Amino acid sequence: MQIDNKRLIELSNLESSINYIFKDKKLLNNAFIHTSYTNEHVNLHGKSNERLEFLGDAVLELVFSEIIYKYFKKVDEGILTKLRANLVCEKSFSELSDKINLSDYLLLGKGEEKSGGRQKDSIKADAFEAFNGALYIDSDYEQVYNFIYDLIEDKLINTETIKEYVNDFKSMLQEHLHKYKNINCNYELIKEEGLSHCKKFYVNVKIGNKILGTGEGKNKKLAEQMAAKDALKKMNVI
Numbered sequence: 538m539q540i541d542n543k544r545l546i547e548l549s550n551l552e553s554s555i556n557y558i559f560k561d562k563k564l565l566n567n568a569f570i571h572t573s574y575t576n577e578h579v580n581l582h583g584k585s586n587e588r589l590e591f592l593g594d595a596v597l598e599l600v601f602s603e604i605i606y607k608y609f610k611k612v613d614e615g616i617l618t619k620l621r622a623n624l625v626c627e628k629s630f631s632e633l634s635d636k637i638n639l640s641d642y643l644l645l646g647k648g649e650e651k652s653g654g655r656q657k658d659s660i661k662a663d664a665f666e667a668f669n670g671a672l673y674i675d676s677d678y679e680q681v682y683n684f685i686y687d688l689i690e691d692k693l694i695n696t697e698t699i700k701e702y703v704n705d706f707k708s709m710l711q712e713h714l715h716k717y718k719n720i721n722c723n724y725e726l727i728k729e730e731g732l733s734h735c736k737k738f739y740v741n742v743k744i745g746n747k748i749l750g751t752g753e754g755k756n757k758k759l760a761e762q763m764a765a766k767d768a769l770k771k772m773n774v775i
Contacts, residue, residue: 540566551642555684559675564589568671569639569664573646573654586667593670596678600669600685601625608693611774615712624689630662633688639664706765710742710749713774720744722768724761727751740764 540548540562548565552558559565572585601624605617612620623629634640640655643664654660673681714720727739740760742749750771752763769775 547642551637551639554637557672557676557680557684559671561675564671564675565668566644568667569642569644571643571645571649571654571660571664573649574644577646586664589667589670589674590663591670592673593666593668596673596681597630597666597669597685598625600678600682603682604686604689604693613712613716615716616709627658627662630665631658634661634665636688639668706762706769709774710765710768713769713772714744722749724764726757726760729757742768 544566545562548559548562552565567584568586568589570585572587575585598621601621602617605612605620605624609617609620640661643655643660645654645660649660669681669685672684710722714722722742722744725741725743727741729736729738731737735755737753737755738757738760739751739753740757740763741751742761742764750764750766750768752760752765752767754760754763766775
C-alpha cells in the first residue's frame with residue numbers, strides 16, 4: 538500500500554508524540570489497517586493489522602510480566618498473575634491506546650466507521666497490540682519495554698495500583714503467608730459502633746495472639762480487607 542504525503546504527516550505526528558521515528562513507514566501504517574478497511578479495498582486483501590496484533594499480544598505479555606516482576610519485588614507469583622491479567626487485557630489496552638490517541642490513525646471501513654468502530658474497546662485494544670508488534674519489529678524489545686513503562690509508570694507509582702487491579706487484600710495476605718511462612722491468619726472483630734444504618738466495624742488480623750494489622754469499615758467484610766491491607770503495608774508487601 539502506497540502512503541501519500543497526508544498520511545505520512547499524520548503518522549509523523551504519532552512518531553513525535555512517542556519520541557520514536559519508524560524506519561519502515563509501511564510497517565507503521567499497517568498497524569492501523571483494520572479488516573473492515575481491507576474488505577473494501579481488494580488490493581489490500583490479507584494485509585490488515587491482524588498479524589501484527591498476534592505478535593504484539595505476545596510481546597506485550599512478556600513486557601508487562603517483566604515490568605511488574607521488577608517493580609513489585611516482594612509480591613508473590615499469585616498476586617503478580619492477577620496484576621498481569623488485569624493489565625494485559627482489552628480494557629487496559631484500550632485505555633493505553635487512548636493515552637496516545639491511536640484510534641485517530643485507524644483505517645476503518647465505511648460501515649465500521651459509521652457504527653462507531655473507532656471508539657470500540659476491542660478495536661482500540663487490537664490496534665494497541667498491532668502497534669507494539671510493529672514497534673518491536675522496527676526496533677527491538679528494549680524500545681517496546683521503555684515505551685510501555687513510560688505509559689504505565691503513573692499506575693506503578695500509585696500505591697493504590699494493587700487495590701485497583703486486585704482488590705482483594707485478604708487473598709493477597711493469605712497467599713503471602715502461605716508462600717513464605719506456610720501459616721494461616723484469622724480475623725477478630727474488636728468492636729462495632731454507631732447506629733444500625735451507619736455502623737462502623739473494627740477488626741484485627743492475627744497470627745495466634747500477634748496482631749498483624751487493624752482495619753475499620755462500614756461492614757465487617759470491608760474492615761477485614763482494611764486490616765489485611767494494613768498488615769501487608771507493615772510487612773512491606775505493598
